[in-house]
Amino acid sequence: MKIFLSGITGSMGHCLLDSLEAETVVAGSAGRNGEVDGIKVYGYFDDVVEDFDVIIDFSNKFVTKDVLEFALKHKKPLVIATTDISEEVVKDIEAASKEIPIVYSHNMSVGVNAIDIILGKLVKMLENYDVEIIEAHHNQKIDSPSGTAKMLFETIKENRQELYPVYDRVDSREKRQKNELGISVIRAGTIAGMHSVIFAGMDELVEIKHTATSKRIFAKGALKAAKFLLTKENGLYDMKDVLNVDN
Structure with missing residues (x-):
């Protein structure tokens, strides 16, 4: 080729x-x-x-x-x-x-795309759980949040259409709203890529995570x-x- x-x-x-x-x-x-x-x-x-x-x-x-x-x-x-x-x-x-x-594709990794598929199933099973996305990349990355974080959000939203993204809670002086989906960004060092999706329910937490080491x-x-x-x-x-x- x-x-x-x-x-x-x-x-x-x-x-x-x-x-x-x-x-x-x-x-x-x-x-x-x-x-x-x-x-x-x-x-x-x-x-x-x-x-x-x-x-x-x-x-x-x-x-x-x-x-x-x-x-x-x-x-x-x-x-x-x-x-x-x-x-x-x-x-x-x-x-x-x-x-x-x-x-x-927003991400060419096999593992990330496997997670994206699993997410679609998890969202349906954990329909009443709060959902948060955390992503981390190296300090030279320009765009924020990452395309992968956006891809994961879209997959979640397809199954829970009432959710909306919240990127910054600094000026928010109120408790978390039911339909928020927080997206947090880290830019530091030489991190190749880390994406974590957290489902938090009453007395339990489910996390699905992918880390790129190269x-x-x-x-x-x-x-x-x-x-x-x-x-x-x-x-x-x-x-x-x-x-x-x-x-």
Whole structure:
């Protein structure tokens, strides 16, 4: 499998390069022309001359729309692993998926997506419990809360539609409301990623938690998604499709 890697000079780009097995990255893109580990890096998508099978996007939300146009131009499958993408670009992704196969997920980790599936079942069983989400990442992460925290919240809300997110209780001088779902954020050190969902009931607490000890899990998930796309026609897929999970 020949890969074009968007965001090749970033931390996740380097992580994916380190995670390669039988795959090959033939070229990549970044803010300017250059080279990484002998691989050609382009500052402009129009300059790309290499042939490739699939595109993996680990860039940033301001670049993803250009990556999408690049994929459409070459009619190539696209894995979008970039987070904090605007609603406008999400609509562009949905439209583009009618012409090319796309995997788009807030988190490429197998474990996180397994938790997301379990959550849907837990919410139904623990319907009267208070729910809180806590997420932690390294001190260089820009977006807050994480895309994964948003994904977990949406899964919970699908099953308890009355819940609404509360991000800050500093100025709140009242007791917790029944339908609140608190989302707390930690940014510190080199934490690769931690997400915890707490269900607190009368005299008991249930917690489901995922901890990433390395960014390699996201790179490996993206590679798995890329291989999955090579067998697919046009359409929009997520990691549950990649894992072949009937949710």
